[in-house]
Amino acid sequence: MPRTLPLALAALALAATLPSADAAQADPGTAPAPRSPVHAVHDLPDHRAYPEGIARDPRTGDLYVGSFATGAVYRITPGQRSATTFLPAGADGRATANGLKVDRAGRLWVTDSSAGVAVYDLHRRTLLARFDVAGDAPSFVNDLTIAPDGSAYLTDSRRAVVYRVTRDELDHASAGSGLGTLTTRYDLSGALTPHAPDAYTLNGIVADPSGRYLLTVDSTAGDLFRLDLASGGIRRVTLHGGSMLLADGLDLRHGILRAAHNTRNAVSRWRLSPDRTTARMTREVTDPSLQVPTTLVRQGGRTLVVRSQFDKGGPMGPGTPETPFTIAAVDGI
Template identity: 65%
Template sequence: MHKALTVGGFVSSFRTSLVTAGTALAAALTVICAPAQAAGARVSTAHELPGDRVYPEGITADPRTGDLYAGSYANGAVFKMTPGRRVAETFLPAGADGRDTANGLEADREGRLWVTDSTSGVFVYDLRSRELLARFDVPGSAPRFVNDLAIAPDGDVYLTDSLRAVVYRVTSEQFEEAKGGIATLVPYVDLKGALDPRADGGFSLNGIVADPSGRFLLTADMVGGDLFRLDIASGAVRRVALRGGDMLHADGLELRQGTLWVVHNTDNAISRWHVARDGASAGVERRLTDTALELPTTLVRRHGTLYVVRSQFDKGGPLGGEGRPRIPFTIAAVRGM
């Protein structure tokens, strides 16, 4: 599928879905108790990304070294950020191995970097040699938007498809079989029946995280404002009971020991939630809204600091908008959340 058509379709469905969801939820939102504002939270610039058309989307931290990696939605480049160095280096060049985008990124404990491409699937690289180890493509020809991914404690990888409303899974065994070649992604859970009704082709699932215990996954419906719990053993889906807020415009998620951080992209906001041990409910604790976040798309937590992607998608990027992006594109450091 031609990238221009894909981006256009994404923007159209994204905008339409936001308007529809906003109208439906307007009355409810007026009576929701606002979470405590994150007084004392500080937003600064941690790293700069080379290039004037980057429009970054994903980020991850190497659990072995602490290095950060960010991906470009505009051209598929991946950047490496080393602690103590402000300017990132290009780790994978634009368009490498046929990738048009670099959406979700995850580094695993085996020294591999998983990179999703919205219209293809996911590419797996060796972090040391930068060699492409394997590739998994989306099955069929129906529209797709492979978005975010999470790695469970057992090493299995789960990916959201925002247009098909499904979650794919790549098991360790499937990865070994696919080494050196191309395999097909296998749907793990179809969430269309769990989502609120919406027009065909509408955007839905976005961020996804795995519980450290290995029992469940959490994934956000950015248009409906819901959070869903997926039982890893059975695949059962249930809507998480949310207190004090919702997941409207939720993009990337980060889960650490019962605390869930969520970026709300077009709201320029980050919310922090306490998640019950069984994943059945969650309550919002704090929320930071700051235009200095520059339309955040995802985040990763490292040594008490949240590293947040400043996408600037609304500055002549995937969401259109007037004006030009601030150059260089940057990764923000948020403390106090």
């Protein structure tokens, strides 16, 4: 979200990079154009990938990227630039692949916005269980996180709720039919800023390593919420110096929250208070080369961002995307 020149053109290309004497004399003080902090580091194999989610396996360092357009999941191994297909398009009836997470037991969780979440054994690449949304009301299962106790929490952008799948529920489904139903743990419909009935609200979600809280964002209103894991309480986080408007995926490490803001083409960094009731923005990078960033992950001291290009022939508009689709590193964030 690298091109070679024919050898015959290499000399011309080199000459084109050298300033002419006239240009140097005309304006010797001209400063070079600032270098973009965004640069591609990984390529995806599918020219229709339109990636949305990314997850890191803490045991191996492998990265997994999901395709919103096809439901495929790609894997990037450490030291490799190019991704390979890990789960093919449409595997197990999955229409999309939005949020992804790898848990401590080596299982890959993949949300399908149109249905629910599928859980895979990474070693065997086999489906362990699937949990689907109940009822006929409009739904959009968006992102997920894994709490320290192993429970998964998932946002629904249309219903403004957060679902939970406990370890016991996963074990029961895996040992039985392989099917389960998503159950609501938090209902934020009464806590959100009033919005249009068809608005997409809850989006990214992260678990605090303390095991006490979750943080989730309402990307339509630009609000951040703290969810208390023990009491079930819901509290709006006070934001200083910025907004969570159009925030999509989140990443939380060492009290620092990072957010990808999709159609704003921005990535922001926030310092959280110890009780997670306030957040102060300390840095924001805005750059069109972010290409509608949907989420991000930290790896090896770098912030890696999914460049979705949803606005170029994808779900957000017509056009032709740049290929290959890429994952980018963003400096200084």
